Amino acid sequence: MDYLDTLKEVVSNTLFWKQVLMWVIGGVLIFLAIKKEMEPTLLLPMGFGAILVNIPNSGAAGVLDRLFEIGIAGHELMPLILFIGIGAMIDFEPLLTNPKLMLFGAAAQFGIFFTLCLASLCGYQLNDAASIAIIGAADGPTSIFVATVLGSNYLPAIMVAAYSYMALVPIIQPPIIKLCTTRKERRIHMEYKGKKVPKLTKILFPIIVTIIVGLVAPDAVALIGFLMFGNLIRECGVLNSLSDTAQKVLANLITIFLGITIASQMKADQFIKLDTIIIIGLGLVAFVVDTFGGVMLAKLMNLFSKTKINPMIGAAGISAFPMSARVVHKMGLEEDNQNFLLMHSIGVNVSGQIASVIAGGLILTLVKGGLF
Amino acid sequence: MTGWQLLKNALPIMGVGMIDIFAVTAVIILTVLFLNYFSNKISK
Numbered sequence: 001m002d003y004l005d006t007l008k009e010v011v012s013n014t015l016f017w018k019q020v021l022m023w024v025i026g027g028v029l030i031f032l033a034i035k036k037e038m039e040p041t042l043l044l045p046m047g048f049g050a051i052l053v054n055i056p057n058s059g060a061a062g063v064l065d066r067l068f069e070i071g072i073a074g075h076e077l078m079p080l081i082l083f084i085g086i087g088a089m090i091d092f093e094p095l096l097t098n099p100k101l102m103l104f105g106a107a108a109q110f111g112i113f114f115t116l117c118l119a120s121l122c123g124y125q126l127n128d129a130a131s132i133a134i135i136g137a138a139d140g141p142t143s144i145f146v147a148t149v150l151g152s153n154y155l156p157a158i159m160v161a162a163y164s165y166m167a168l169v170p171i172i173q174p175p176i177i178k179l180c181t182t183r184k185e186r187r188i189h190m191e192y193k194g195k196k197v198p199k200l201t202k203i204l205f206p207i208i209v210t211i212i213v214g215l216v217a218p219d220a221v222a223l224i225g226f227l228m229f230g231n232l233i234r235e236c237g238v239l240n241s242l243s244d245t246a247q248k249v250l251a252n253l254i255t256i257f258l259g260i261t262i263a264s265q266m267k268a269d270q271f272i273k274l275d276t277i278i279i280i281g282l283g284l285v286a287f288v289v290d291t292f293g294g295v296m297l298a299k300l301m302n303l304f305s306k307t308k309i310n311p312m313i314g315a316a317g318i319s320a321f322p323m324s325a326r327v328v329h330k331m332g333l334e335e336d337n338q339n340f341l342l343m344h345s346i347g348v349n350v351s352g353q354i355a356s357v358i359a360g361g362l363i364l365t366l367v368k369g370g371l372f
Numbered sequence: 373m374t375g376w377q378l379l380k381n382a383l384p385i386m387g388v389g390m391i392d393i394f395a396v397t398a399v400i401i402l403t404v405l406f407l408n409y410f411s412n413k414i415s416k
Contacts, residue, residue: 099404106397113386120382121375129382198411201404208403216396354400355393362392366385 018268019054025271026050026263029160038167041252042140042259046160049263050271064264071261076148078258079141080226085251086141086353087230088243090321092205094347096197101313101344103297105351108317109359110293112136115286116363122278128152130367132279135162136286137356138169138319144262145223146360150367156265157276161283169323172284174331176291177315185299186335188310192343202235213358219368220361227357291315294348316345319356325349 029047033040052060071078095101112133119129131152134143143162147155165172178186206228214221234243265271294314302308312331316324325345332341 096404096408099401102397102401103394106393109393110390113389117379117382117386120378123375123378126378126381126385129378130385198408198415200411200414201407204407204411205404208407209400212399212403213396216392355397358393358396359389362389363385366389 015269016056018272019056021272022054022266022268023051039163041255042163045256045259046263049260050266053264053266054268064261067257067261068264071257072144072148076145078254079144080222082251082254082258083141083223083226084230085246087227088234088246090231090350090353092350093197094343095350096201096205097195098347101347102351104294104314104317104348105355107297107314108290108294108352109355111286111290112359114289115282118285119282126367128154130363131158132282133286134360134363135283136290137360138166139356142223142356142360146363149364154275154279156262156271157279159262161280165283165287166320169320170327172287173291173315173327176288177295177312177331180292180295181311185311188308189339190310190341190344206231209354213361217358217361217365219364220357223357223360290318310341313341313344313348316348317352319352321349321353
């Protein structure tokens, strides 16, 4: 009878029904991960973790809270270590062949700052508005890092929005690109002159970028440093086994823990709020305006440049690597099956990775620094 | 604080942030161009 009384008490509690809703949300994330193959490395652990922490009196909540304290809340260890793996996976050669592609990476971060203003207008305090805006970085570790350092209360919603939209890039970007460009512009051919990049450049690049970004945005040193450390391991040529480990074992290990640890914050009473829906909406705005910003810069440059740029490559400046690059390449082939934009869009895409980290660091410096 | 007051705080961050990001990007681009030139010189 005690058991039945307890059960009756649980079921009559409103929180229980919110927790049931979280089971459904967790189930949806798992479905999207498995059936639709949308960012399965993150959405599946997050979905399952959401179910774990929302079982009434869950014993798993304590364990996951501890993982969160150690791996994220303390010193943002998990996203930083993941960045080593990501850095080891990135080949900057297409960017180093044509460094002015970095301008599109910079322009495609406009959505972050635009959303910062919009979120502020919606009444969010600066730290929360900045944490929401960083969804536009289209980069999981950067979003987690910035939101945690700024002490945002909306980390779970921010993470779900960031990773979901990264997976939805093939759906979000094409209509925006088509809206901003004409058919003639989308058919602009771009030749790729595959110049060999000297090994010395590839080795010095990560070191020098870390120093430059670190001097301008000291709060970004951890992010850019770990990313570039991973890249240096890859490019130095003498640490192949470490590079291999970083790209595969390390990245996969941290990803397993990261997803399930983030889910520890998806408790029903914290997640099921109107704010979550608003944040998901603002995250979409960030992605849309990012795409718009990159494309518009390319169109602007075409007004002054003799060699025309296909403005679609600007959209690849969003840091969702390599999906955004593939989307642009595919759209190019649809317009003209002889127009191969992949190497250009990959160059822009990797520059977006660097630019998103710079944007994250600047956001931290400007918001934390109490400049305003 | 109202939304408008919060927006007034955020707008300068947008301005400074975008200028800074383009400035840093320009420095990185120039650095890469110099690195490519310097590395090619050494290899010759």
